[in-house]
Amino acid sequence: xxxxxxxxxxxxxxxxxxxxxxxxxxxxxxxxxxxxxxxxxxxxxxxxxxxxxxxxxxxxxxxxxxxxxxxxxxxxxxxxxxxxxxxxxxxxxxx
Amino acid sequence: xxxxxxxxxxxxxxxxxxxxxxxxxxxxxxxxxxxxxxxxxxxxxxxxxxxxxxxxxxxxxxxxxxxxxxxxxxxxxxxxxxxxxxxxxxxxxxxxxxxxxxxxxxxxxxxxxxxxxxxxxxxxxxxxxxxxxxxxxxxxxxxxxxxxxxxxxxxxxxxxxxxxxxxxxxxxxxxxxxxxxxxxxxxxxxxxxxxxxxxxxxxxxxxxxxxxxxxxxxxxxxxxxxxxxxxxxxxxxxxxxxxxxxxxxxxxxxxxxxxxxxxx
Numbered sequence: 001x002x003x004x005x006x007x008x009x010x011x012x013x014x015x016x017x018x019x020x021x022x023x024x025x026x027x028x029x030x031x032x033x034x035x036x037x038x039x040x041x042x043x044x045x046x047x048x049x050x051x052x053x054x055x056x057x058x059x060x061x062x063x064x065x066x067x068x069x070x071x072x073x074x075x076x077x078x079x080x081x082x083x084x085x086x087x088x089x090x091x092x093x094x095x
Numbered sequence: 096x097x098x099x100x101x102x103x104x105x106x107x108x109x110x111x112x113x114x115x116x117x118x119x120x121x122x123x124x125x126x127x128x129x130x131x132x133x134x135x136x137x138x139x140x141x142x143x144x145x146x147x148x149x150x151x152x153x154x155x156x157x158x159x160x161x162x163x164x165x166x167x168x169x170x171x172x173x174x175x176x177x178x179x180x181x182x183x184x185x186x187x188x189x190x191x192x193x194x195x196x197x198x199x200x201x202x203x204x205x206x207x208x209x210x211x212x213x214x215x216x217x218x219x220x221x222x223x224x225x226x227x228x229x230x231x232x233x234x235x236x237x238x239x240x241x242x243x244x245x246x247x248x249x250x251x252x253x254x255x256x257x258x259x260x261x262x263x264x265x266x267x268x269x270x271x272x273x274x275x276x277x278x279x280x281x282x283x284x285x286x287x288x289x290x291x292x293x294x295x296x297x298x299x300x301x302x303x304x305x306x307x308x309x310x311x312x313x314x315x316x317x318x319x320x321x322x323x324x325x326x327x328x329x330x331x332x333x334x335x336x337x338x339x340x341x342x343x344x345x346x347x348x349x350x351x352x353x354x355x356x357x358x359x
Contacts (some may be wrong), residue, residue, distance in 0.1 A: 011114075028142075029143065030254065031254070034254070035248055038147065040243075042146050
């Protein structure tokens with residue numbers, strides 16, 4: 001199967017103008033153009049979006065799960081960083 | 096005018112008949128090509144291509160439904176889209192001969208698709224300005240879909256033509272084999288000329304150079320060689336088909352003919 005030859009791409013979709021692109025999954029494609037077409041055909045069949053990004057999975061730099069403690073644990077006891085200590089006026093709708 | 100109503104309405108009836116047949120030709124080309132692509136389901140070289148071909152197929156069958164319904168109304172014999180799709184025999188189908196050619200390998204499917212996509216681009220763009228508003232609206236919708244189909248097929252044409260030695264050889268082979276059916280694409284007959292005079296359809300000879308230029312440009316990018324012109328025009332759009340259409344219809348029509356009126 002050619003799928004073993006084609007590199008993996010990650011797919012991001014912007015569902016509406018103004019919103020951010022969100023990761024929706026991955027697919028195989030021989031090149032970037034094909035990746036966009038495959039993303040369109042696989043992930044936007046039901047009007048899921050207005051814009052697509054694809055990026056080769058190999059080009060994504062990921063954090064090491066083994067370092068998770070060092071990277072993320074220190075934030076655990078700093079609850080004051082959450083904005084829940086502020087009273088939000090009723091007039092503010094989209095916060 | 097002192098002509099009797101019967102005499103006066105004769106040319107109108109003839110015009111409407113030609114109109115109906117013209118729309119039926121467009122419908123059948125989309126339907127037959129859509130059915131061919133559907134034959135790839137579960138067999139495409141990759142999951143992603145399976146979905147891509149299914150999407151193309153569904154677009155084409157969607158076009159066919161709108162066009163068949165309209166053709167049935169113009170015909171005025173009470174045949175709806177299902178009756179026209181499933182209860183006609185091969186000689187009554189008016190699709191381009193190219194559309195009914197078997198899938199072959201992926202190269203054949205891509206070359207066939209690309210040749211017809213480029214043809215539909217010209218036809219639908221011309222029909223957008225048709226004096227027939229309903230046909231113009233269908234063409235506008237179909238044109239958006241066709242632009243994507245062409246993007247897909249021309250992408251593959253270049254990728255495989257300018258690919259490995261084997262993919263290039265297969266693409267050239269498919270092109271050489273299918274080229275003989277292209278003479279029909281822009282050869283007008285009396286129905287085409289009738290529709291042209293009524294400003295319902297674009298004049299085929301005027302569209303041909305645009306198609307040809309696009310074909311040459313893509314072939315150049317794909318490092319493929321345009322085969323020599325083959326003057327013999329096939330006559331699928333007049334109901335004269337290769338043997339392949341009958342076999343395809345047998346599979347496509349089997350269920351509704353075996354169980355008339357079946358619903359699911």
